[in-house]
Amino acid sequence: MAQFFAIAIRNFLKGPTTDPYPFGETYTPENYRGIIAYSPELCIGCGTCEYVCPSGAIKLRHDETGMNFSYWLSTCCHCGNCGYYCPTDAVYNSNDFHTSRVQSEKYNATINDDIASVQCSRCTAMIPRAVDALLARAYGEITDKVRHRVTLCPDCRRLEQFERMYL
Amino acid sequence: MLSRYAIKSPWLFRINTGSCNGCDVELATTALIPRYDVERLGCKYTGSPKHADIVLVTGPITVRSESYLIRMLDEIPEPRVVVAIGICPISGGVYRDSYSIRGPLDRFVEVDVNVSGCPIRPQSILDGVAQAIGIWKEKIKLFHEA
Amino acid sequence: MITLSANIFAYLFFPGGMFALLFGLLLLGMERVAVARFQGRIGPPIYQNLLDVIKLRTKEVLIPEDVTNRLMFSIAPVFGFVGMMTAIFILPVSGVYDGSGASSDLIVLIYLMALPAVSHILGGSSSGSTYAAISVSREVILMFAYEITFIIVLFTVALQAGGGDGALFSLKGIVDYQVQNGSFVSDIKMIPSFIAFVIFMLATLEVPPFHIAENDGDVMKGYLMEYSGMPLALFEVTHALKLIVLVTVLQVFFMPGLAGSSILVNLLWYAGKSAAIVTGIAFVHASMPSFRVDQAFKFLMIVPVLLALLSLGLVLFL
Numbered sequence: 001m002a003q004f005f006a007i008a009i010r011n012f013l014k015g016p017t018t019d020p021y022p023f024g025e026t027y028t029p030e031n032y033r034g035i036i037a038y039s040p041e042l043c044i045g046c047g048t049c050e051y052v053c054p055s056g057a058i059k060l061r062h063d064e065t066g067m068n069f070s071y072w073l074s075t076c077c078h079c080g081n082c083g084y085y086c087p088t089d090a091v092y093n094s095n096d097f098h099t100s101r102v103q104s105e106k107y108n109a110t111i112n113d114d115i116a117s118v119q120c121s122r123c124t125a126m127i128p129r130a131v132d133a134l135l136a137r138a139y140g141e142i143t144d145k146v147r148h149r150v151t152l153c154p155d156c157r158r159l160e161q162f163e164r165m166y167l
Numbered sequence: 168m169l170s171r172y173a174i175k176s177p178w179l180f181r182i183n184t185g186s187c188n189g190c191d192v193e194l195a196t197t198a199l200i201p202r203y204d205v206e207r208l209g210c211k212y213t214g215s216p217k218h219a220d221i222v223l224v225t226g227p228i229t230v231r232s233e234s235y236l237i238r239m240l241d242e243i244p245e246p247r248v249v250v251a252i253g254i255c256p257i258s259g260g261v262y263r264d265s266y267s268i269r270g271p272l273d274r275f276v277e278v279d280v281n282v283s284g285c286p287i288r289p290q291s292i293l294d295g296v297a298q299a300i301g302i303w304k305e306k307i308k309l310f311h312e313a
Numbered sequence: 314m315i316t317l318s319a320n321i322f323a324y325l326f327f328p329g330g331m332f333a334l335l336f337g338l339l340l341l342g343m344e345r346v347a348v349a350r351f352q353g354r355i356g357p358p359i360y361q362n363l364l365d366v367i368k369l370r371t372k373e374v375l376i377p378e379d380v381t382n383r384l385m386f387s388i389a390p391v392f393g394f395v396g397m398m399t400a401i402f403i404l405p406v407s408g409v410y411d412g413s414g415a416s417s418d419l420i421v422l423i424y425l426m427a428l429p430a431v432s433h434i435l436g437g438s439s440s441g442s443t444y445a446a447i448s449v450s451r452e453v454i455l456m457f458a459y460e461i462t463f464i465i466v467l468f469t470v471a472l473q474a475g476g477g478d479g480a481l482f483s484l485k486g487i488v489d490y491q492v493q494n495g496s497f498v499s500d501i502k503m504i505p506s507f508i509a510f511v512i513f514m515l516a517t518l519e520v521p522p523f524h525i526a527e528n529d530g531d532v533m534k535g536y537l538m539e540y541s542g543m544p545l546a547l548f549e550v551t552h553a554l555k556l557i558v559l560v561t562v563l564q565v566f567f568m569p570g571l572a573g574s575s576i577l578v579n580l581l582w583y584a585g586k587s588a589a590i591v592t593g594i595a596f597v598h599a600s601m602p603s604f605r606v607d608q609a610f611k612f613l614m615i616v617p618v619l620l621a622l623l624s625l626g627l628v629l630f631l
Contacts, residue, residue, distance in 0.1 A: 002598035011353040013200075018204045018355045021290045022297060055254070055261040077285035100282040100295035102302070104274070106257065109283070144283040173368040176361060201353035206345075209357050209364060217375060217541035220368070226331035244373045244541050307371050 051081035120153035180219030186226030189286035337553030347595035389436030396428030397554035408579030437536025448535025458613035506624035
C-alpha cells in the first residue's frame with residue numbers, strides 16, 4: 001500500500017502525462033491501419049481485394065463500358081488484407097484515423113471510382129486498359145512491342161500473332 | 168441561456184449489445200488511463216442510465232440483447248445524444264447478414280453520431296464525443312423551447 | 314474583535330446558504346482535480362461541479378413506475394439538504410462567525426450530521442430498484458459503525474474543553490477554549506482522537522477506501538439510481554454542503570487557530586486550511602482501493618473506536 005502513496009506523490013511532482021489530443025497533436029505510427037486510400041490509375045480490376053475482405057466493404061462491378069470500385073467506411077474493419085494482396089498497391093491503408101461522422105453523412109463516407117475501358121486499336125471491342133506496374137511484373141522490361149500488344153483485344157492479338165508467324 | 172454552460176459537463180453511459188469487447192476496452196481506456204483523459208472535457212462515466220446525457224452503444228444488436236436495449240433506451244431522459252461506437256452498430260460490421268443480429272442501431276433509435284473503426288482509436292472516441300457535444304447544445308435549445 | 318452574529322442573513326447568504334453552497338462546490342471540484350493530479354491526469358476545471366448542477370437543471374425528471382411510495386421518493390432529498398443548511402448555520406468559524414451561541418448545540422450536531430444518510434436511505438428504499446435496496450442495506454451497516462466513533466470523539470473534545478470541571482457542550486465554548494489554551498491538534502492526548510475523526514470523515518463522505526454504498530463497480534450508483542434532473546442536483550448539493558460541514562467541524566474540534574483580527578484574513582486562513590484538508594482527503598482517495606462491506610464494518614468497529622477510547626481514557630484520567 002505504501003507503493004501507491006509513493007506513486008501518487010511522484011505523479012504530483014512530475015506533472016500529468018496526458019496526450020494533448022484534441023487540443024494538440026497526437027502521435028500516430030507510420031504503419032497504423034486506418035481508412036484505405038485508392039488510386040484508380042493503378043487498379044487493374046482483378047477483384048482480389050473484394051475476395052479477401054472479411055466484411056464485404058469493397059465491391060467491384062464490371063460491365064461493357066468499364067468497371068466501378070466502391071468502398072464503404074462504415075463496414076471496413078481495417079484488417080489490411082486488401083493492401084496486403086493487391087498486386088499493384090492500388091489499395092492500401094493510410095494512417096488516417098478521423099472516422100467520426102454525423103448520421104446524415106453515414107452513406108457518404110465512401111470511395112466510388114469509375115475506370116473506363118479503352119477501345120481496341122483494330123476492332124471495336126472494349127478492353128480494360130493496361131497498368132504499368134502489372135506490365136513490369138509480367139514482362140520485366142516494357143518494350144515498344146509490349147506497348148503495342150496491350151492495345152489489342154484478345155481476338156486481334158491472335159490475328160496479329162498468326163500474321164506474324166505464318167504470313 | 169443555460170445551454171452554453173450546461174454542455175460543459177456531459178455524462179456518458181455505455182451500453183454493450185453483444186460486442187466482442189474490443190470497443191469496450193477502448194472506451195474504458197479513454198476514461199481510466201492517464202494518457203487519454205476524458206475528464207478534461209468535463210465528462211464522467213456514470214452508472215445509472217437516468218443520469219446520462221451521451222449514450223455510447225457498442226456491439227451489433229444481437230437477438231438476446233434486443234429487448235434489454237429497447238428498455239434501457241427508454242430510461243434515458245431527454246435531451247440526449249446517441250453515439251454508435253465501432254462499425255458493428257452502424258452497419259453490422261463483420262457480422263453483417265448474420266442470422267443472429269437484429270440489424271443496425273438506426274432501426275431502434277435515432278442515432279446522431281457514427282464513429283467507425285474496428286476497434287476504434289481512443290482519439291476517435293474523443294472526436295466523436297466532441298461532435299456529440301455540439302449536437303447536444305442544439306437539442307437543449309430545442310427541448311426548452313418546446 | 315468583531316465577528317458576525319447569527320441571523321437570517323447568515324442563514325441565507327454568508328457564511329451559510331449561498332456562500333457555503335458555492336464554496337462547497339468549489340471544494341468538491343478541487344478534490345476532483347487533486348485526485349486527477351495524484352493519478353497523473355489533468356482533470357476537469359475547478360468549477361466543474363457547479364457546471365454539473367447547472368446541467369442537471371436542463372434534464373427532464375423521470376419517476377419509475379413501480380416506485381413504492383411516490384411522495385417519499387419526491388421529497389427524500391430535502392431532508393439532507395435542510396439538515397446540512399442548519400448545520401452550517403450553527404457552526405462557528407473562528408474569527409469570522411459566532412455560530413448560534415446556544416449552550417448545548419454540540420448535541421444537535423449529532424442529529425444533524427446523520428440526516429444526509431437518512432435521506433439517502435429514504436430515497437433509495439422508496440425507489441423500488443434492487444440495486445438501491447442493496448446499497449441502502451450497506452449504508453445502514455456503515456452508518457451504525459461510524460456513528461459510534463463520532464460520539465466518542467465528541468465527548469472527548471467536550472470533556473477536554475471543559476477544563477477540569479465537567480464537559481462543555483457549546484461549540485463556541487470549544488473554540489474559545491482552544492484560542493486561549495492552544496489547539497487540540499498540538500495536544501498529545503488528543504492525537505488518537507484526531508486520527509479517529511479523520512477516519513470517520515472518510516467513511517461518512519464515502520471516499521475510497523469507503524466507497525461502498527455508491528460505487529460504479531457493483532451497485533451502479535445505488536440509492537441514486539432512479540433520480541434524474543433537479544432531485545439529483547439536490548443530492549449533489551447536499552454532498553457539497555456535507556463536505557463543508559465536515560471540514561468546518563474538523564477545524565472547530567481540533568484546529569481553530571486565528572490568524573490576526575480582521576474578518577477577511579481569518580476567512581482566507583479558513584479557506585486555506587479547508588483546501589489543505591481536502592488535498593489530504595484526495596491523497597487517500599487517489600491511492601487506495603475500496604473495502605468490501607464486511608471488511609469496512611470490522612475495520613470501523615475496531616480501529617477508530619479503539620483510538621477514540623484511548624484518547625477518552627487519557628483525557629479522563631490524566
